């Protein structure tokens with residue numbers, strides 16, 4: 050029986066940051082660990098130290114030329130013009146920094162560890178994972194190594210024949226979708242901001258349904274701005290049973306980007322972490338335990354709170370009603386200029402769990418789901 054959860058993380062990420070002014074320069078995994086320890090929600094033995102991915106794991110998804118270029122740029126912490134043009138490295142979006150190669154190696158090794166832990170009957174969560182925009186030979190959307198892609202490839206290598214990838218990040222998982230687009234062993238389900246107004250702009254539309262031998266195992270749910278808890282849950286609860294019916298997955302990988310939360314300044318969704326947690330519960334209630342990865346998320350406090358909730362669920366711990374002094378100290382110590390001083394965000398420093406942000410499910414959201422599912426009926 051699968052009972053024990055493992056958090057795969059490391060304090061090494063503290064020294065593997067993106068460049069100044071980059072949305073990902075913020076503390077994420079280290080902050081989550083500090084918060085969980087302060088709240089006494091994590092024991093040392095539940096934490097698995099992250100390891101680096103090895104070359105054979107990286108090449109399950111990536112081209113060697115690209116990997117060698119990343120390695121070279123990491124050595125000099127600089128970029129050649131040729132590499133910038135060919136591989137999209139060393140741009141504002143994908144800057145050269147310790148996070149680029151060393152941080153990605155660690156995050157990707159952790160996703161493979163998650164696969165290994167799952168096969169050893171643990172419930173694994175790698176909060177550093179979920180870098181879903183990277184392409185085999187191109188950096189994209191702050192992502193250099195596509196660790197979900199590597200994890201899925203590892204599962205296929207282990208003999209799994211039906212892998213469901215669910216992506217709840219506010220942005221479409223273009224790198225993962227395109228890699229497995231013709232592969233009938235992988236179903237990609239993504240709920241995200243419509244590319245009509247949000248990154249990656251060119252991918253994530255409803256008509257992208259995969260092109261494998263079958264009917265195509267890809268389901269995109271591109272949503273309008275301002276999605277509330279009720280709307281997010283409406284599409285997820287509506288889509289999942291249909292996906293399970295037509296695909297019958299053996300295993301699933303869930304990407305848990307927190308940029309769908311209202312506090313996140315890089316997306317236009319308005320979820321509470323109550324809704325985020327309910328979405329997580331919905332997946333787990335329908336599918337049992339899976340492999341859990343982090344994802345986007347640019348408000349460090351909102352991110353650490355949301356992933357702490359996920360950890361409480363994975364370990365069957367009660368969510369504490371109030372934050373203790375140690376936890377408050379951890380959160381107050383975060384240096385984050387985007388913190389909105391004008392709005393009362395005091396609640397983020399008092400509790401872990403938000404009040405629900407429910408509301409009406411708009412007609413266009415209902416119609417979108419109907420249209421998306423009609424194809425599979």
Ligand SMILES: [Zn+2]
Pocket residue numbers: 218219220306308344345346
């Ligand atoms: Zn995102």
